[in-house]
Amino acid sequence: MDALFVPLASAVGASVDQIKLISCLLIAYPLGSLFIRIPSSQPNLKHCFNLLVSVFFFIPVLNLSWGFVQLLGSVLGTYFIAANVKSPNMPWIVFTFVMGHLTINHIIRAFFNLSYETVEVTGPQMVLAMKLTTFAWNVYDGRVAPEDLDKWQLQKRITKYPTLLEFLGYSFYFPGILVGPYLDYASYMSLIDESLFKSAEGKGSKGRAIPDGRKRIAYRKMLNGLVFLGIFVVLGPSFYYGIAVTPWFVTKGFLYRMAYFQLCGFIERSKYYAVWTLTEGASILTGLGFTGFGPSGESTWEGAANVKFLEIEVPSNFKVLLDSWNINTNIWLRECIYKRVTPKGKKPGFRSSMLTFGTSALWHGIAMGYYMTFLFGGFITTAGRLCRANLRPFVLPPPGAPMTMTKRIYDWTGTILSIAILNYVAAPFMLLSFTDSVEAWRRLHWYGFWMVGSSLAFFWLGGSKFLKALQKKEGKIAEKVVTPESHVMPPPLDDVADELKELQKRMK
Incomplete structure (x- = not known):
């Protein structure tokens, strides 16, 4: 089928693989409308549909x-292991099997020095690794006492082992097989039997259980994705992180370099916004992502989102930024790594955080740039949480009082600093090599290290203790302080239970 894509690739100046990938994401839209028309009384047909479309993507197209x-x-290996290994170590056996296979392919990709423009197996395999390891933990949770599980584990546990066809349909769910979104088995089956739409019964047109509004939102996502794609295609050749290591970059003044680098970050991220938004729209057309109804009675479809553009480009703080990027991967890391490596009865600490960030880096690949980004990202998150715990109480207006100018300045400052530090820490993620990453940071005068290092030094060398005493003296409501001993590298997402407990304390 290359004859169909080579002329188009030449016309737009993109690689053939890129054109093929975007074509698959767009083809998924009409196929999604066909998928949802298969009645829930024919689940096997739906599973076969997913499998056949995925085969079409992988073999004749890609x-x-x-x-x-x-x-x-x-x-097939995961299906066999999860079914036959009854040991509590079963999920870790699956994890080792799946991640080991993925790592081998990462090594092969690095050996042949394949660029981002080359579409090969590691991209889909990364998505599949999340699905298979999550499935193993869901099966494990189905074998233990319910009282030993938290809310998420209870909702996702598998008590009835799927047939091979059901599992193949889940594994090769076609809108998300190439770039995501990753989904768990319980969510997939609720899509197949349409129990996902139980709250919408009687609200759909023509007597269907599927609520109205799905197509409008899905095609709006498609349009947004194409806009992001256009931004990347037009501006990508001029604004990219790699420009920081070119001779041209050092001819500019520091402030110009720093400002230019921020724009490079947005353009680099636009390609991720494009593919994730496109695949979100296709998933919505199949029915995935339904989250109920809004205040005006309109249906909402937020469950398939993998990125929140505004919360990343204009974040209130670094934590909000992280929680809005690659959302489903954060959920996987939290539920299948962070919580699972924590001994029962104990709170997650430094060890859990280190293993979580290490897994995230290994999942992405073996390039040193990934490890530089995730290691430094842990310290950034710590600095952000210390700022919120020690500084934010001084600018919060009293309950019921209007927003103050001091609070607005605090929020604006947090937004500007979050954007600046994001583009600094993300550079190695795209540059990949240690040498290029260090050179880019050097040409930016290490501003990210100065920002984070000075704040950590202040808090760890007595600042936290001083501000805590000052909060107590002035009667401020202190937020939870994260000490360096327990959270040098915090989790990708804060534990929901901890957040609720903290909210209850503040309300009291």
Whole structure:
């Protein structure tokens, strides 16, 4: 099928693989409308539909026949292990099997120095790794006493082992097989049997259980994705992180370099916004992502989102920024790594955080740039949480009082600093090599290290203690302080229970 894509790639100046990938994401839209028309009384037909479309994407379109065989091997291996290994270590056996296979392919990709423009098996395999390891933990949770599980584990646990066809349909759910979104088995089955739309019964047109408004939102997502794609195609050649290591960059003044680098960050992220928004729209067309009804009775479809653009580009703080990027991966890391490596009865600490960030880096690949980004990201998150705990109480207006100018200045400052530090820490993630990453940071005068390092030094060398005493003296409501001993590298997402407890304390 290359003859269909080569002329288009030449016309727009993109690689053939990129054109193929975007074509698959767009083809998923009409196929999604066909999928949802298959009645819930024919679940096997839906599973077969997912499998056949995925085969079509991988073999005739992307020419990844061997890649598909490898993915199928991971799927069948996980299905066999989860069914036959009754040991409590079963999920970790699956994790080792799946992540080991993924790491081997990451090594092969690095050996051949394949660029981002080359579509090969590691991208889909990263999505599949999340699905398979989550499935293993869901099966494990179905074998233990309900009272030993938290809310998420109770909702997602699997008590009835799926048939092979059901599992294949889940593994190869076609809108998300290439770039996501990742979904758990319980969510997939609620889509198949349409129990996902139980709250919408009688509200759909023509007597259907599926609520109205789905197409409008889905195609709006498609339009947004194409806009982001256009931004990247037009501006990407001029604004990219790699420009920081070119001779041209050092001819500019520091302030110019810093401002230019911020724009580079947005343009680099626009390609992720494009593919994730496109696949979100296709998923919505299949029915995935329904989250109920809004205040005016309109249906809402936020469950398939993997990114929140405004919360990333204009964040209130770094934590909000992290929680809005690659949302489903954060959920996977929290539920399948962060919580699972924590001994029962104990709160997650430094060890849990280190293992979580290490897993995230390994999942992305073996390039040193990934580890530089995630290691430094842990310290950034710590600095942000210390600022919120020690400084924010002084600017919060009293309950019921209007917003003060001091609070607005605090919020604006947090937004500007979050954007600046994001683009600094994300550079190695895109540059990949240690040498280029260090050179880019050097040409930016290490401003990210100065920002984070000075704040950590202040808090750890007595600032936290001083501000805590001052809060007590002035009667301020102190937020939870995160000490360096327990959270040098905090989790990608804060534990929901901790957030609720903190909210209750503040309300009291």
